[in-house]
Amino acid sequence: MIGAGVFAAFAPAARAAGAWLLVGLALAAFVAYCNATASAQLAAAYPRAGGTYLYGREVLGEWWGFLAGWGFVVGKTASCAAMAMTFAAYAVPDGWHRPVAAAVVAVLALVNCAGITRTAGLTRVIVALVLVALAVAVAAALGGGESNGLGDWAAPHGVYGVLQSAGLLFFAFAGYARIATLGEEVRDPERVIPRAIVGALAGAIAVYAVVGVAVLVALGPDATAASTQPLADAVAAGDRQWAEPVVRVGAALAAAGALLGLVAGLGRTSLAMAREGDLPRWLDAVHPRFQVPHRAELTTAAVVVVLVLLVDLRGVIGFSSFGVLLYYFVANAAARQQPQAQRRFPRWLQYAGCAGCLVLVATLPWEAVVAGVAVFALGVGYRSLRLRGLDRLDHREGLGLDHREDH
Template sequence: MSTGPELARRLGTGDAVVIGLGSMIGAGLFAAFAPAARAAGAALLVGLAVAAVVAYCNATASAQLAAQYPASGGTYVYGRERLGPWWGFLAGWGFVIGKTASCAAMALTFAAYTVPPDWQRPVAVAAVLALTAVNYRGVTRTAGATRAIVTVVLVCLAVAVAASLVGGAPDAGLLTAGTGGEGWYGVLQSAGLLFFAFAGYARIATMGEEVRDPARTIPRAIPLALGLAVAVYALVAVTLLLTLGAEGIGRSRAPLADAVAAGSWHWAEPVVRVGAAAAALGALLALVAGIGRTTLAMAREADLPRWLAAVHPRYRVPHRAELVLAALVCGLVLTVDLRGAIGFSSFGVLLYYLVANVAAYTQPADHRRWPRALQVVGAVGCLVLVATLPWPAVAAGTAVFAVGVLYRAGRLRRARA
């Protein structure tokens, strides 16, 4: 691995778990269930289970690799070290491009829950700039802000679930009514869309250079954060099915808000809005941190411009990478509506984890913590879920990867010349 200015190791196990939770218990809770229900119908819970299994396999691969390579960059670094530079580049490129679109989507989601339509884009830009400033001041501030946001989101979710189940009229028959969907293809498509929500545990691995005792901390933090997130998602999914049914979820633009509105606790509707806004902020905060670290790793290897590899001498963060990212996200927020970018983001992230599973499969016995069978299941699961994503997402993702391949090939050609 290339050397350069290093980041400071300031994160403990609790900090790492919170950052992972902040990435996973985010806007996906408020945005991913509707398209997943349209694809799978009442088999939404099966799709959630498939997504959780694939996510667990990928999480163990990431944790195992991060313990051996505790550097910023996540699978970009692991792919380079275990498989070769091109594998690493494809993983890093997919992560940076897909998650940059997700940043814009999270910022717009936050604004949609807090201000009228005419104010949404300026407020989204303000959110991006504010959270970039938090990240700029150091990783401990990122962890502290994420802890506060996660607490708010969990409290709001608890209120929303209670308002739906106690204040509403849950119907067990809705768990299986309105199956709809497209059979197993629809179930797998819903799993691919819901995987978007679970992908946040990668943030722990991409920040491996800032974790204390990474060989011990990361393998503990990643499965723990994922397990907590799966439990929350399962509770919310069951609540939505009991109150709205699969058809109601699929028609809704804000399923949790509609579930609360269907009951008698009308005072709880603003609480759901606060929770959605906080969840979007938490996801955006963790995304900015994770993309900045992957950009830093790619710049160190000249797969992105080398001047992006600068580390702030006082705050020990990749400040140039985060500032450039903020500018790009603000540009997207002001020009494009990316709230429908779930499929595109899932495409890039699933291929990112495909590389992680293949890289982990090659690790020798002295670095192995989980059986190779999990990496096989994870890799196959990633390929299957990619193939079942909506075709516009697959087409857009393929085009973006082609641009990345051409960019790197051109750079290598110029370097040889």
């Protein structure tokens, strides 16, 4: 969650809501908290790989699980490509972006394949360095130059804009789901995973609130909305140019950290879907030594490498939010159905989470909504054809069996 979103999400949110993006941030945080409690409660009851794909299947039915898993895999694969390109944009000169983005995907996929302890160890290092970079950025933005306060509080698009900013900023909080996908690789998952999910979200909310205020104070809403790199511009506006390279390094590391977690989560969800036949069963393999879904991880990495070499996917924040919000809608719906013996949080949080996810999806930019609906329709068509093929196969086998028995 302390990834590339903190360096990128404030600009589109400011275009939608101006200084009211801080209200959008609070709304996004509340919906994320509802979703996090649902994920935590479900993870404690079903400590296996797959996250909401698994929970949807177990509690609501196979189709619900498929929709959650499909949204996660498609949306986060695009996000992987965007994070890789973000890393390259900050780390190397123009002209080298695509090959460097492909290389960082390959390297981080190999780190993940070496085991979850390596993934967690590298993540701790990256997050520590990114937090240092963010602290420098906030101090530089607030400590020099002229302050704009929080600027003009006129909301460019009214309530709709505030809700849209919440949907865009939700992109930044979407990382806690990946904790739940690791249920088979964590000691004492019933206790550890719920605590990790809620604690991680609380820390991320605090960081985003501080950074959001600093950016608005340094730039004002209009300049924030116009910026392609709001934190670097906020540092420059504070007359602390020496800090700009620190921010750039932090942004590159944040993109790498986000990519590391994305590949790990995608591998586990793909493994769970392959086990049920919703993705090719060849992906259902766990390495005997490192205990990771190596085929799923390497396949995901290969797809992302192709995307970064051929397609420009830097504008996928809205598309990713569409898929992830529907993923969490399924999580809330599943948690709402859990019996009292499995409950850790009040049921009203799941009702609020369902409503919040649907509202934020409906207010995303229309291009993201159209693309999201089209991709979900493609997924539904793919699974329908696969099930129809299985039905025909079962029918033929049944006829053959009956014939042999009659003979």
